[in-house]
Amino acid sequence: xxxxxxxxxxxxxxxxxxxxxxxxxxxxxxxxxxxxxxxxxxxxxxxxxxxxxxxxxxxxxxxxxxxxxxxxxxxxxxxxxxxxxxxxxxxxxxxxxxxxxxxxxxxxxxxxxxxxxxxxxxxxxxxxxxxxxxxxxxxxxxxxxxxxxxxxxxxxxxxxxxxxxxxxxxxxxxxxxxxxxxxxxxxxxxxxxxxxxxxxxxxxxxxxxxxxxxxxxxxxxxxxxxxxxxxxxxxxxxxxxxxxxxxxxxxxxxxxxxxxxxxxxxxxxxxxxxxxxxxxxxxxxxxxxxxxxxxxxxxxxxxxxxxxxxxxxxxxxxxxxxxxxxxxxxxxxxxxxxxxxxxxxxxxxx
Amino acid sequence: xxxxxxxxxxxxxxxxxxxxxxxxxxxxxxxxxxxxxxxxxxxxxxxxxxxxxxxxxxxxxxxxxxxxxxxxxxxxxxxxxxxxxxxxxxxxxxxxxxxxxxxxxxxxxxxxxxxxxxxxxxxxxxxxxxxxxxxxxxxxxxxxxxxxxxxxxxxxxxxxxxxxxxxxxxxxxxxxxxxxxxxxxxxxxxxxxxxxxxxxxxxxxxxxxxxxxxxxxxxxxxxxxxxxxxxxxxxxxxxxxxxxxxxxxxxxxxxxxxxxxxxxxxxxxxxxxxxxxxxxxxxxxxxxxxxxxxxxxxxxxxxxxxxxxxxxxxxxxxxxxxxxxxxxxxxxxxxxxxxxxxxxxxxxxx
Numbered sequence: 001x002x003x004x005x006x007x008x009x010x011x012x013x014x015x016x017x018x019x020x021x022x023x024x025x026x027x028x029x030x031x032x033x034x035x036x037x038x039x040x041x042x043x044x045x046x047x048x049x050x051x052x053x054x055x056x057x058x059x060x061x062x063x064x065x066x067x068x069x070x071x072x073x074x075x076x077x078x079x080x081x082x083x084x085x086x087x088x089x090x091x092x093x094x095x096x097x098x099x100x101x102x103x104x105x106x107x108x109x110x111x112x113x114x115x116x117x118x119x120x121x122x123x124x125x126x127x128x129x130x131x132x133x134x135x136x137x138x139x140x141x142x143x144x145x146x147x148x149x150x151x152x153x154x155x156x157x158x159x160x161x162x163x164x165x166x167x168x169x170x171x172x173x174x175x176x177x178x179x180x181x182x183x184x185x186x187x188x189x190x191x192x193x194x195x196x197x198x199x200x201x202x203x204x205x206x207x208x209x210x211x212x213x214x215x216x217x218x219x220x221x222x223x224x225x226x227x228x229x230x231x232x233x234x235x236x237x238x239x240x241x242x243x244x245x246x247x248x249x250x251x252x253x254x255x256x257x258x259x260x261x262x263x264x265x266x267x268x269x270x271x272x273x274x275x276x277x278x279x280x281x282x283x284x285x286x287x288x289x290x291x292x293x294x295x296x297x298x299x300x301x302x303x304x305x306x307x308x309x310x311x312x313x314x315x316x317x318x319x320x321x322x323x324x325x326x327x328x329x330x331x332x333x334x335x336x337x338x339x340x341x342x343x344x345x346x347x348x349x350x
Numbered sequence: 351x352x353x354x355x356x357x358x359x360x361x362x363x364x365x366x367x368x369x370x371x372x373x374x375x376x377x378x379x380x381x382x383x384x385x386x387x388x389x390x391x392x393x394x395x396x397x398x399x400x401x402x403x404x405x406x407x408x409x410x411x412x413x414x415x416x417x418x419x420x421x422x423x424x425x426x427x428x429x430x431x432x433x434x435x436x437x438x439x440x441x442x443x444x445x446x447x448x449x450x451x452x453x454x455x456x457x458x459x460x461x462x463x464x465x466x467x468x469x470x471x472x473x474x475x476x477x478x479x480x481x482x483x484x485x486x487x488x489x490x491x492x493x494x495x496x497x498x499x500x501x502x503x504x505x506x507x508x509x510x511x512x513x514x515x516x517x518x519x520x521x522x523x524x525x526x527x528x529x530x531x532x533x534x535x536x537x538x539x540x541x542x543x544x545x546x547x548x549x550x551x552x553x554x555x556x557x558x559x560x561x562x563x564x565x566x567x568x569x570x571x572x573x574x575x576x577x578x579x580x581x582x583x584x585x586x587x588x589x590x591x592x593x594x595x596x597x598x599x600x601x602x603x604x605x606x607x608x609x610x611x612x613x614x615x616x617x618x619x620x621x622x623x624x625x626x627x628x629x630x631x632x633x634x635x636x637x638x639x640x641x642x643x644x645x646x647x648x649x650x651x652x653x654x655x656x657x658x659x660x661x662x663x664x665x666x667x668x669x670x671x672x673x674x675x676x677x678x679x680x681x682x683x684x685x686x687x688x689x690x691x692x693x694x695x696x697x698x699x700x
Contacts, residue, residue: 076459076627076628077459077460077628079429079458079459079460080629082629082630108429109426109427109429109430110427110429110430112460112629149649150658150660152651152652152658153649153651153652153658154649154651154653155649157646175586175587177583177587179580179583181580202578208652209654209655210653226578226580226581227581228577230531231577231580233527233529233660233661234584236525236661237517240525240639243642244642245487245629245630245635246629247630250638251641252645278429278430278462279426279430279464279595285594288600289590289594291601292589292590292601295507295601296500296503296507296586299503299507300503300504300505301503301504301559302499302502302504302555302558303558303560305502308503310500310583
């Protein structure tokens with residue numbers, strides 16, 4: 001088998017949807033989840049696509065995630081949505097919440113949504129970018145299982161707490177932040193240990209709380225959020241918005257689909273949608289965004305770089321190219337998908 | 351003269367107000383500006399208090415900032431405020447904009463304001479924290495003169511772009527982020543050069559774009575935003591919100607009160623106020639905040655630290671202590687204030 005297999009996005013989408021349907025997820029919901037996983041691949045976030053399926057499948061098989069959740073929606077204010085995900089797949093609740101927030105913003109200029117009792121929702125840009133065709137700025141965040149120590153602490157408390165913010169432009173590729181707020185991932189530390197390579201500075205503390213680049217010492221210590229004290233503050237803010245304000249778990253108590261054996265994961269999300277026309281005509285704003293991004297692109301690049309790019313720029317062209325030429329999947333990922341498919345009577349045409 | 355002079359906050363406030371009034375700033379506006387500068391000292395941000403006065407005074411003396419601006423307020427949506435600061439002191443416009451945003455949030459659950467044609471507004475927490483007594487979350491940001499290169503670039507483009515977010519709690523000191531998004535300050539690089547000490551990692555690139563801790567090489571190169579690529583993305587987002595969306599200058603074109611010789615500074619601000627009761631009862635939210643912050647405080651501290659604290663914790667106690675015991679000012683700052691006072695016939699009782 002070749003090391004990389006190329007698959008068309010609609011083929012991949014159909015496969016994921018069929019697997020989820022075999023696990024009693026209704027067709028429309030299965031489509032939302034598979035669209036989200038495939039969109040992550042299209043944007044180049046290959047960790048947030050097909051590799052997530054195994055965890056979801058296991059949770060659905062074992063009844064740890066509900067295939068047919070009863071999602072309840074409250075609207076305390078015309079622009080504010082409170083959603084209870086009923087421990088269903090995170091994508092279903094997040095997509096619903098963001099759709100409602102965008103509808104509110106379309107009418108009232110602003111919309112916001114909080115989600116509680118949810119699960120892993122995939123790549124945050126799947127939702128923030130829904131705001132773009134409506135000339136809105138979309139902000140989406142989630143909390144997650146404790147994975148990093150706040151600044152000054154020696155115990156995990158903060159999750160990877162993703163943040164995505166999408167801002168429309170006129171002709172330039174849109175500005176889209178999609179980032180984990182942890183600096184590094186524990187699985188990459190294990191990789192470094194087996195390869196015998198040091199870690200980048202700022203990833204971890206050893207068991208005494210000293211900064212370390214030694215993978216072994218890092219595994220005995222704690223991982224860190226991005227950006228030192230300032231990044232830690234922002235990561236904690238994301239837990240406050242998506243956990244405390246939403247009614248979800250917070251403060252280190254969220255679980256992941258891999259560890260929620262005793263109780264629900266309890267993920268929370270926060271979403272904010274601002275219609276740019278609430279502040280200035282959309283065309284004017286988008287023209288100014290083009291100008292902002294063009295000025296940035298025109299800066300002299302640092303050594304070793306051909307050009308200066310901004311968040312979402314590279315992903316924009318990856319999306320175009322992968323839509324045309326298909327998504328390259330690593331052989332191990334394909335192998336796992338085939339095995340999931342076999343178990344549920346779905347053929348993987350990768 | 352002693353190295354540090356202690357001054358009561360009301361004394362300091364009276365002095366700054368009197369100086370500004372001598373420069374034709376109306377009493378109420380002068381009070382807003384002096385309250386803001388003094389509040390920065392109370393919170394321990396001594397760079398954002400009295401040391402700012404000299405620049406403001408010079409601009410007022412030379413007609414580069416208007417003492418009596420005609421501020422115009424538009425309200426494109428009931429919750430959205432667009433304010434033109436008419437090149438007045440930044441505090442006057444920011445205080446007005448935040449007050450209007452909070453009033454909107456009180457009524458509608460959400461309020462937002464953008465400010466254009468403004469100037470340096472002091473410490474951002476002066477405005478974000480106004481949201482706290484109304485059980486609102488306040489977010490305030492500003493852009494600023496180009497001071498740091500975006501990730502991958504070798505030219506200054508991003509400002510120190512401050513971000514403040516204030517979140518109320520029940521009995522715990524409130525969570526208050528107030529941070530510059532630049533990693534280090536150029537004046538501290540000059541200080542390091544004269545002391546012969548190296549810079550912390552992550553502050554600067556040399557003229558070729560290589561990371562450096564050598565102050566001399568840093569001065570020939572560029573400063574960096576906090577948090578590498580992720581921090582750079584957030585800093586750029588703050589310029590988009592406070593510059594592009596507001597109608598202010600953006601993309602490296604904001605000037606400072608020290609450099610706006612040819613034209614207005616063109617600062618922009620963005621403010622967002624969310625009433626927590628839009629999502630859950632305020633008491634419940636604040637109780638959950640106490641729980642979040644207590645869990646964080648209970649974490650094991652990293653080596654060398656006595657306790658784990660969160661943004662706003664230390665500043666809360668500094669504020670209490672300085673309100674009681676006065677504000678310690680460095681002798682050089684007092685000297686400069688005396689000289690400003692002398693020029694304008696106001697006695698500094700420090």
